[in-house]
Amino acid sequence: MFHNYSIKSGWEAALLTVAILLASPLAQASAIQSQPPEKIFAAACSTCHGSGGRGGDSWVNDVNAPRIAGLRMISDTAAKNMIRNGSDNRGMPGFGPAEITDTELNSLVSWLRNNCGGMMGSCPAPARPSGTEVKVDILDADPWYTDKGVDNANDPYDDTRRVVLGANQYLTVTNTGKTWHTMTNSAVGKDSGFIGYAGNLGSGTGYYYADQSTGLAPGCVRYLCKLHPYMQFEACTAGNTPAEITKASKVAIAKPAVAGSGEVWVNAQSQEESASDTVDGAMQVIDSANWNIKNYIANVGNNPHNAWPGKGSNGTSYVLTANWHDNTSTVINASTKAVVRTAATGAASAHVQVSPGAAERWFVTIMGGVAMQEVDVAKFAAGQSGALVGNPIRGQFSPHGIWFCDDGEHYLTANTLANSVSLYSVSQAKQQSFASTGGVSPLAASVFNGYGTGGCVRAYTNNAGTASVSVYDINPTGGTITRNSSVIPAALRDASGNLKLRDTSIYPVRWVHMPIQTPVSPPDATTHGRFMVTANKASFNVAVTALSSAGNPTAVYTFPAGLGAHGVTYGRKALCDNGVPSSICYYAYVTNTFEDYISVYDLEKVASAGAPGSAGEQVSLQGYGAKALCSGQSSCNVPITTFCPDCRSGAHVGDVPLKTTTTGKYTYLKEEVWLDPLATELPLDLDLKINTGAQGIMVAPAPKPWP
Numbered sequence: 001m002f003h004n005y006s007i008k009s010g011w012e013a014a015l016l017t018v019a020i021l022l023a024s025p026l027a028q029a030s031a032i033q034s035q036p037p038e039k040i041f042a043a044a045c046s047t048c049h050g051s052g053g054r055g056g057d058s059w060v061n062d063v064n065a066p067r068i069a070g071l072r073m074i075s076d077t078a079a080k081n082m083i084r085n086g087s088d089n090r091g092m093p094g095f096g097p098a099e100i101t102d103t104e105l106n107s108l109v110s111w112l113r114n115n116c117g118g119m120m121g122s123c124p125a126p127a128r129p130s131g132t133e134v135k136v137d138i139l140d141a142d143p144w145y146t147d148k149g150v151d152n153a154n155d156p157y158d159d160t161r162r163v164v165l166g167a168n169q170y171l172t173v174t175n176t177g178k179t180w181h182t183m184t185n186s187a188v189g190k191d192s193g194f195i196g197y198a199g200n201l202g203s204g205t206g207y208y209y210a211d212q213s214t215g216l217a218p219g220c221v222r223y224l225c226k227l228h229p230y231m232q233f234e235a236c237t238a239g240n241t242p243a244e245i246t247k248a249s250k251v252a253i254a255k256p257a258v259a260g261s262g263e264v265w266v267n268a269q270s271q272e273e274s275a276s277d278t279v280d281g282a283m284q285v286i287d288s289a290n291w292n293i294k295n296y297i298a299n300v301g302n303n304p305h306n307a308w309p310g311k312g313s314n315g316t317s318y319v320l321t322a323n324w325h326d327n328t329s330t331v332i333n334a335s336t337k338a339v340v341r342t343a344a345t346g347a348a349s350a351h352v353q354v355s356p357g358a359a360e361r362w363f364v365t366i367m368g369g370v371a372m373q374e375v376d377v378a379k380f381a382a383g384q385s386g387a388l389v390g391n392p393i394r395g396q397f398s399p400h401g402i403w404f405c406d407d408g409e410h411y412l413t414a415n416t417l418a419n420s421v422s423l424y425s426v427s428q429a430k431q432q433s434f435a436s437t438g439g440v441s442p443l444a445a446s447v448f449n450g451y452g453t454g455g456c457v458r459a460y461t462n463n464a465g466t467a468s469v470s471v472y473d474i475n476p477t478g479g480t481i482t483r484n485s486s487v488i489p490a491a492l493r494d495a496s497g498n499l500k501l502r503d504t505s506i507y508p509v510r511w512v513h514m515p516i517q518t519p520v521s522p523p524d525a526t527t528h529g530r531f532m533v534t535a536n537k538a539s540f541n542v543a544v545t546a547l548s549s550a551g552n553p554t555a556v557y558t559f560p561a562g563l564g565a566h567g568v569t570y571g572r573k574a575l576c577d578n579g580v581p582s583s584i585c586y587y588a589y590v591t592n593t594f595e596d597y598i599s600v601y602d603l604e605k606v607a608s609a610g611a612p613g614s615a616g617e618q619v620s621l622q623g624y625g626a627k628a629l630c631s632g633q634s635s636c637n638v639p640i641t642t643f644c645p646d647c648r649s650g651a652h653v654g655d656v657p658l659k660t661t662t663t664g665k666y667t668y669l670k671e672e673v674w675l676d677p678l679a680t681e682l683p684l685d686l687d688l689k690i691n692t693g694a695q696g697i698m699v700a701p702a703p704k705p706w707p
Helices: 009-016 037-049 076-085 102-114 377-382 624-629
Strands: 132-138 162-164 169-175 207-210 220-224 232-236 246-250 263-268 282-287 292-297 304-311 317-323 328-333 339-344 349-354 362-366 371-375 388-394 399-404 410-415 420-425 430-436 445-447 458-463 468-475 480-483 530-536 541-547 553-560 565-572 586-592 597-602 618-623 635-639 652-657 666-675 680-689 694-700
Touching: 037 102, 037 207, 076 102, 232 666, 246 624, 263 304, 263 565, 263 586, 282 304, 304 694, 317 362, 317 377, 317 694, 328 349, 328 377, 339 377, 362 399, 371 399, 388 430, 399 458, 410 445, 410 458, 420 468, 420 480, 430 480, 530 586, 541 565, 541 586, 541 597, 586 694, 618 624, 624 635
Parallel strands: 132 169, 162 232, 246 680, 304 349, 349 399, 399 445, 565 694
Antiparallel strands: 169 207, 220 232, 246 618, 263 282, 263 694, 282 292, 304 317, 317 328, 317 349, 328 339, 349 362, 362 371, 371 388, 399 410, 410 420, 420 430, 445 458, 458 468, 468 480, 530 541, 530 565, 541 553, 565 586, 586 597, 597 652, 618 635, 666 680
C-alpha cells in the first residue's frame, strides 16, 4: 500500500540510482576473493604461530602453536590435512574450502615450505601498499570497526565507523577482537578472509592490507564480518562522500496483557556496565508472570550469544552460554544466577543445546572451525579435567545453529559459510551426513519435534542471504538428511526449491530481509496449531509459517518486530484464551538487537490475525529518512507498513523492556529496506541502538521435548 508522504525528489533520485548493490550478508560456499599465501598467513596463521611462523601460543585453546616456517617434520599432505581438519588438542581450528580454497591451500603449504627461510628462517610479511596508511581496528565491542577519527579531513560526518580515504591512502585492518573477524562484501568480490586475534602475540600479526586498486571496491561500500554480519563499517575510496545517516526504531507497544510461565533469559550481547568497558555481555532474566526483569547478570563472557538450560551430572541446574566474539563459553548457576566459570571451548563458540531426555548432554557449535564440542557442564563449572569431552566432533565448516531431535541421539547444525546442514549422531560422536541448503548463509537449524520416528523426520534451516527456509527429510535409522522441495506449495516455493519468506510479486509486498533463528513451536499445544517463527534481522518483522501435522509449510504471515529481530524461543501462556487451566498454549519470544525490548507473539491469535497491511504500529525516524519521508522534518513517526507493507495486526501482543545500563550506544548498518512510497527496495545507511544488543533467548524450563 502507498502512504501519502511528501518525498523529496533528491531522495528518490539518489536512491533509485544507487550503483552498488548490497551483498548477501555472508559468504558463499567458495572463497569470495582469492588471497596470496603471505596475506593469509599475516591475517590468520601468524596470530598463533608468530609473525615469522617460528611458533607461539594458540589463542583458540591456550596451547603451544608449533613452528610452521619451513614445515619441518611434517609432509605437505599432513600439513594440508591439519589445516582442513584442525588438531585434536583444539589449538588449531580447521578451515573449510569456503574459507581457504584447494588452490589457496596448495599455495599456502608450498609457500610455508619454500618461502619461509628453510629450517631456521622465518616467513616474510606481505608487501605494504604504497601511499599513506589509514588504520582501522576491529573490535569485539561496538562500534565494531573504528578509524579513531584519523580520516576527519575527508569525512564530513567525523564518523569513526565510516572511513573516507584520500588519494594514495590504503587501509591496514587489524583485528583486536578475541576471535575471527573479517572485512567482507561478497557482492563486490572483496574479502579479507579470517583475521585472527592480534592481541595474542602482538605486532606483526592479525592484519590485512586493503589498497584502493585491488583491496577495496570503488565508491562508498559497506563491509561486514562474515561470521558476525551485524558488525559493519563503510569505506569510501578517494573522491567519494558517504550519505547522511538515518536513525530508525520501532516504537515499543505495551507489555502483554496475559502472563506467561517460567523465566525468559535474554543474551544481552552488547550490554556494558560503563561506557569505558571494552568487553560486552550480560544476561537478563524476565519473570513472565509479571513481565519484569527478575535478575540482571553482569559481565557474562565476551558477547554471550546463545544459551540453553539443563542439569549437570552433579544434579545442579545450569545455563551455558556460548561467547561468540571469543573462544569461550560461560556457565551460570540457574538457581542462584551467579556466573560460575568462563573457559575455552573453541573459536567463535556460537550456539548451545542440551539433548532431551534423562541423560542430558551438552554441545557447543564452534563456528570458527569445522567441529562441534561436547561439554561436561559439571566438570566445566568446577574447572576439572575432562570438561571438554573427547576429541572435537568434525563436520562441515562453520557450524552455527544446533537443534536436537526428540530421541536425544541426533542433532542438526546449520553450517553458515559452507551453505549446508549436517546430521550428527551423539553415540557415534560423528557427523553422519550433510546436505546443501540450496540457499545462502544458513544460521539456524530446527526440527519438527514430536513427529515421526524419534521426533526426527522433518527439519529446517534459515537462509539469511536468500530470505528463505530450506525443508529437509531426516532418516534417523539410515543417518541421512536430504532437502525436500516437494512439500512446499508452489506459491510459496522459490526458484531454488526453498520456502520463500520474501515475495515482491504479491500485493501488499511481503518484505523479509536477513532471516535468522527459525524454530518450530512445541508439540504439546492443545489450543492452536504448529508454527515456525522466523526472526528477520533487517525488515521490522517476524515471519510466522503455519505448518501441517507433518511439518509441511502451508502459509506465511508477517507481524511487526523491532529492528534486529534475531533470537526466537517459546514459553507457555499462564492461561489460554479458552480459560481452561489444563489447556496448553504458547507465546513466541523474539529478541531485537537494535532495540531495548523483546517482542511477544501469541500463537493463539495467528489464525485470527488481521489482513495483510493491517498493523498499526509506528517506526520512529531521525535524520535523512525523516527529512525525506516527512517533508524535511528532522524526526517523525511513520507507519510500520512503510517498511513492512503486509505486516498484520493481532498476534504481536507486547514488547517487554530490558534494563539499560548505558545509553547512547549506536552501531552502523547498511542494509536493503523496502520503502513502500517508492515500491522498491534500496540500501539505507542506518545508525541503530545497541545498548543491550539482545540476540539469544531461552526459556527455563525449556519447552517440550525437553523435560
